[in-house]
Amino acid sequence: MQGQNISDIIEAYLKQILNESTRVEIRRSEVAELFNCVPSQINYVINTRFTIQRGYLVQSKRGGGGYIRIEKVKLLDDRDMLDTLIGLVGHQISQRDTLAIVQKLYEDNAIERRDANLILAATSHQTLALNDRQLEAELRARILTSLLNHLRYERE
Incomplete structure (x- = not known):
């Protein structure tokens, strides 16, 4: 595991558990203790690497009996998935979140390589080449939403 940072190692650990089961329930403090890190590191990994765009649903309960539950998202069909993704895109989207959505579509065989x-x-920073990041994120969202809608109607 040389060359990997602690976030990569924690992500790999959680994904290994998720390969054996569609859901994992953890206690933040226990996982932090296991990897000898601060609990906020566990939050960081979950918030950045286990998002709906990447195909995961995260639920948490705070307090003494608290937990963090991570589930692989299983959508009923491609149309449901596309509708969900369109809702997630909203009015603006970052290049990183766009990449996560496109990776999810590819992994689920909704699109080819x-x-x-x-x-x-089409949605890259280099292509859009705007000096205004907010305007760029809005344009990226419109392009991505249009492409997702096209995929949705193509499958009906």
């Missing part, structure tokens, strides 16, 4: 690369090229 070529399609994924075309979407990423």
Whole structure:
């Protein structure tokens, strides 16, 4: 595991558990103790690497009997998945979140590798080349939403 940071190691650990089961329930402090890190590091990993865009649903309960539950998202069909993703995109989206959505579509066989690369090229910072980050995120969201809608109607 040389060359990996603690976040990568924690992510790999949780994904290994999720490969054996569709859901994992953890206590933040116990996992932090296991990896000899602060509990906020566990929050960081969960908040950045186990998002709905990447195909995970996270629930948490605070307090003494608190837990963090991570589940792999299983959507009923491609149309449901596309509708969910369109809702997640909203009015603006970062390049990183766009990448996560495109990766999810590819992993779920909703799009081919070529399609994924075309979407990423069309929505990249280099392609949009705007000096205004907010305007760029809004334009990226419109492009991505349009492409997702096209995929949705193509499958009906």
